[in-house]
Amino acid sequence: MTSAAGPSPRLLVRDAVAVLASAGVASPEADAVTLLAAVLGVERSRLPLIDVVSDVDRERFTTLLARRAAREPLQHLTGRAYFRHVELAVGPGVFVPRPETELLAGWAIEALRTVSAPAGPDGAGAPVVVDLCTGSGAIARSLADEVPLARIYAVELDPAAHGWAERNLAGTGVDLRQGDMAHAVDELAGTVDVITCNPPYIPWEAWESVAVEARDHDPHLALFSGDDGLDAIRVVEDVAARLLRPGGVVGFEHADAQGESAPAVFVQAGRWTEVRDHADLAGRPRYTTARLR
Known part of the structure; x- marks a missing residue:
């Protein structure tokens, strides 16, 4: 009425x-x-x-x-997105975080808690985590919220996305870097406990199958990754092998069609154990974890 x-x-x-x-x-x-x-x-x-x-x-x-x-993303219209227990500012120029990625963040939080130790006055002894391709800062913000003792680094290449991450991570203590994930935190080599990454993983040939909201509004740098969608994942493997301490772990998201090909990148490298793929809540392959020998 x-x-x-x-x-x-x-x-x-x-x-x-x-x-x-x-x-x-x-x-x-x-x-x-x-x-x-x-x-x-x-x-x-x-x-x-x-x-x-x-x-x-x-x-x-x-x-x-x-x-x-x-088909403009809902989150662009409201200016906010929710991820685990935090609220994020989002808009044009940054990948809108998806609920599926909360599972990867949850894995990282549990992994950090297993290595958590009382930190000294300068942060010594705290677990160290690096979030590559941080985008809006969703994973890094959740880690800071749920594992406040951790030393958290976040890396984003795209200037526009970095601006959103800067806004979302302000006051959290996260060390945010703008640059290529391949070398942005080289000084941490051999000292990192946990690495997370939601990299681009869509093959260029899959252009037409991508949802309009993502294809037309999310930055392509955050979506597409070479002919097979694995180019960025190969970089993650190389970077993780350099940054992690022996026994450190890495987790990264991938497309549901990459449940075998994404873990294979790590298996074929020959320097990882416990390479495992994990399903999302709908039972689809969603992210891979591995431990450095």
Whole structure:
């Protein structure tokens, strides 16, 4: 029902769901609710408590709805993304963190806790972790949040993405570097306990199969990696072998079609043990871990 003062949130969401569904958005109802809550400045759970939406807010919602229907990422429209227990600022120029990557972050957190030791006044004795291809800083921020004693380094090559990481990691104590992951933290060689990386891993030939939101809005530097999608993973193997201490561990994400080819990069190198692939919550191959001999 629409009152003289304006339509109800329920009515706006109902109409928005139809628009988004016809545009091919995968989660039309959740996205419609999230957008309206963002416009009104309330939590999603409080929308039923609002009777009517003003004309000004309705116009703002309609504008955002049209952009989402054009497949602009939801997180770009709201300006924020959620990752494990933290909230991140995101927008054009940075890869939007995915829920699947939370599993890799969780593995790293548990790995760090197994080597955690009371740190001295200068941080001596604290576990050391490096997050390569940090993007928005999602993994590094989660590590800082859940393993505060760790010494955390994060590396990002792209200037725009580095700017977002700088914003998200401010005040966390993370040592953020802008540069090529191959050499950005060379001074740590042989001292690192844990390495994480969500590298680019999509083959160029898979261009057409990539979701519109990612293909048209995520930076291509964060998506594509050579003819077989493994170029960056090969660099991760080489860098991890130099940075890790003997017995240190590395974990990296890959495409679900790379459940055999991604671990094979490490197996064929001959300097790793416990090379294991891990599935995501949908049972799809998602990330590989390995331990340096």
